Amino acid sequence: MAKRTGEKYQAIIEAAVKVIAGSGYHNAQVTRIAKEAGVADGTIYLYFENKEDVLISLFRTKMGQFTASAEKELSNLEDPFEMLARLIHLHFSRLQGDRNLAAVLQIELRQSDPSIRKNISQIIKEYYNLIEQIIKYGIDRGSFSPCMNPNVARKIVFGSLDEVATCWVLSARRYSLTDLTVPVYELIARGLSTDGKAPPFPVEILPLH
Amino acid sequence: MAKRTGEKYQAIIEAAVKVIAGSGYHNAQVTRIAKEAGVADGTIYLYFENKEDVLISLFRTKMGQFTASAEKELSNLEDPFEMLARLIHLHFSRLQGDRNLAAVLQIELRQSDPSIRKNISQIIKEYYNLIEQIIKYGIDRGSFSPCMNPNVARKIVFGSLDEVATCWVLSARRYSLTDLTVPVYELIARGLSTDGKAPPFPVEILPLH
Amino acid sequence: MAKRTGEKYQAIIEAAVKVIAGSGYHNAQVTRIAKEAGVADGTIYLYFENKEDVLISLFRTKMGQFTASAEKELSNLEDPFEMLARLIHLHFSRLQGDRNLAAVLQIELRQSDPSIRKNISQIIKEYYNLIEQIIKYGIDRGSFSPCMNPNVARKIVFGSLDEVATCWVLSARRYSLTDLTVPVYELIARGLSTDGKAPPFPVEILPLH
């Protein structure tokens, strides 16, 4: 019964990002999201099951876009190290490019109820899979250490990126997150590599200064 | 005004761990904690300022014990790799040894209000410092790569351990967290090392089977 | 934010008068007022900021009506003694006409918190001013003693009426308050008058028996 498309659907999701980023998860009342989206409170319930559904849909939309664009960008690559480099760069530049979204994804949405967390876990699995596939591919290609458990390696890669991003959001953002792309790459790449030697970060990925 | 010691103080903290682990942060009513601790509701307010103070004190107590025991255990070591190995082992075995506590630390406490989060950040900094000191020490000794930013490396180490632990808590714990000690060590140690070669995990750390 | 008009607004105020008169200020739970008004608890907060605001609004509305009707009724008069006579009559007949309101105004509202008292003081100043204007006018006309301090005289007039009314409310009302209009008038009028002679009470004010 909930209509999951239309411009109001998108407007509500964008409004939710804005409201949550602005005043935190616990002040994100439905009324405020409705006002920000320019619709009546009740209208939200024409497009979403309930408030939880708004938050989950927000996460699904944003995370889905991210995973899709990452998959697309990596699809043409052959070198596992370059794939890793691009993934890290995408991960950080995406968050740096939308500060509201970064705050919501890294901080606010983690304050949510268990039922929301459960859905979020489900959604994030696609991104997990993407990372794990890169690792498996790297092992198959002989670039990454064959001794590694790809599942454990995925957790380390994701946990590293996530912690770096969270610290950046909480730091009042006095520094550039994307500036950490290279050092993070180097440490992780060395850790993943077969012989402890990782190729340098492919600098053409980075935007020109 | 709040008396911060005594056996009832401890009982209330243990009760809070149990109640929060059992029913989640948002269902952790003061009344339930009081009942679990075997005291009256009002008694909690003789030992704590308010509910928030219970949670922060819980975190301070538990995290403080952990950091202190880690500092103590590492104080006699000379090899940075061995320090890293023991830290990872301690981190995982501690959480595996108290499943309620693990659930509270990894999941529930992260759903709390901004003011609680702020206090938690403050407390966890000591653990951050410990990790960062190990890294700096390793660089000075020539064991860890001198190109690394110790602050970034700290985030990668902590983020990795944290993500592995969180996944374990959420996984219904069908596997042993401490079994991941060695693979996690190997990946991180290789990443940190100067030449991509890390000594094998010192097996005497692990308990005998 | 609080909508301060509409029939529910009035219904809540009337319900508050009834509940407070019936069970006293300290038993006037929001839930009881809501039930009496035939609305949900939360509805009260659509029309009032909080419970305190209900009480202050109650006083403002009722006292405002009283002051306004007094000003209107006195506006056509020229003789200060007649103005005094009508004021006393209005004061007493108004309270006698609404016993619940009398109990709330004379007894219950005086048990309230300092912040409520402060607002009440502000509101009652208009009534104070009305009395003081009558006295100043009487002095200017030569009817009232020019030696008097109008401010002190106002306190004596109001204090007299207030004490008489309070005693009546507390007396289980075995007598008519309006029956005291004439004796109170005579004493006060003589006290205010220039030469100790006050005209008799204008009997046409009183309702026929």
Add this chain to the structure above:
Amino acid sequence: MAKRTGEKYQAIIEAAVKVIAGSGYHNAQVTRIAKEAGVADGTIYLYFENKEDVLISLFRTKMGQFTASAEKELSNLEDPFEMLARLIHLHFSRLQGDRNLAAVLQIELRQSDPSIRKNISQIIKEYYNLIEQIIKYGIDRGSFSPCMNPNVARKIVFGSLDEVATCWVLSARRYSLTDLTVPVYELIARGLSTDGKAPPFPVEILPLH
């Protein structure tokens, strides 16, 4: 079972005056009164039935002292006007002489529960009687108007003094209450007098400047 004498009994009453005057009726917790009196919480219950009993005893003691000293001071007088003058002077100077007590009697104790108010009414009746006796005596002597109802006159006299005193307490006491003795006397005396002529205030009552 409550021991109603002893130095701790007095100390508790004085402490109650101080605490209530200092932080208002609603912040006058038993614990604070006990601390101020230098006794344990439980000790209060050796001397008083309950908190209400402390407040009522406070009022009884203080009001009793006042009524007694007034009766004594008026007992030698013959002129009703002089009695009135001395009563007003005593009433005001007593309150002005103890600001804490004034705040408690005029403001704070009136915020109390109905049961306390009931006891207070009972206690104040002696003072009411004193005033009424003066009035009856004045009528008998031919000084005061024989048409007056002594009961109504008493309310006017007490209400006037009470309102003047209350306004003074609430005014942040930027003026002298005893300075109002003469004007209040003049207005009331004229109102009570048989012919509208009252003798001037007997200035020897006032302290020399």
Add this chain to the structure above:
DNA sequence: CATGAATGAGGATTCATTCAT
């Protein structure tokens, strides 16, 4: 499709009083 006024369940905290010592 859209509105927004109305609903009503749910929980942290205070403080007078007790009673074992």
Add this chain to the structure above:
DNA sequence: TATGAATGAATCCTCATTCAT
């Protein structure tokens, strides 16, 4: 007599959701 740690009942307000219009 005196203590003071422990007790536990009692209540205002928020906000996701509904439904008559």
